[in-house]
Amino acid sequence: MHNRQTSIAMQTPVAGVDLARAGKDALFSGLLAVGLFLPLIGFKTVTNIRNELILETRFGLLAIFIAVMVAASLVNSFVIAPWRARRAVRERAPASRLAGVLSKYFAPFALGFVLIYPALVFGLVGSTGATKWIDNFGIQILIYVMLG
Secondary structure, eight states, X not given: OOOHHHHHHHHSOOOOOOHHHHHHHHHHHHHHHHXXXXXXXXXXXXXXXXXXEEEEEOHHHHHHHHHHHHHHHHHIIIIIHHHXXXXXXXXXXXOOHHHHHHHHXXXXXXXXXXXXXXXXXXXXXXXHHHHHHHHHHHHHHHHHHXXX
């Protein structure tokens, strides 16, 4: 008595964890963390009693940051990547009709809205109010585009 899910899981084996690759990824993450965090976390500038700038080292804190990055890389290699590989093997449910329609028409609608929005706001609230709304919305879009 095998159901369809167990037969699919038996047909497509999921690769195990590659220790060499996990070690290389962790080493690369550690080196990247050293390069990023050495000037930001490893050094601190302070002024002494004579108003001179002194560079203090914080290598203990830097080591903690590097250890967290290496541990996160190892967790990714040993836990998250195999879980994602097992999840990719499973059969996906077909998308609903609503999801298909939304995915087809959302992008053109959003692009049209972004192009029409300044003229729409200008027509509804006038030139002084429109400037505020266009600037705020434009800056918000710019921030999200830069974050993406």
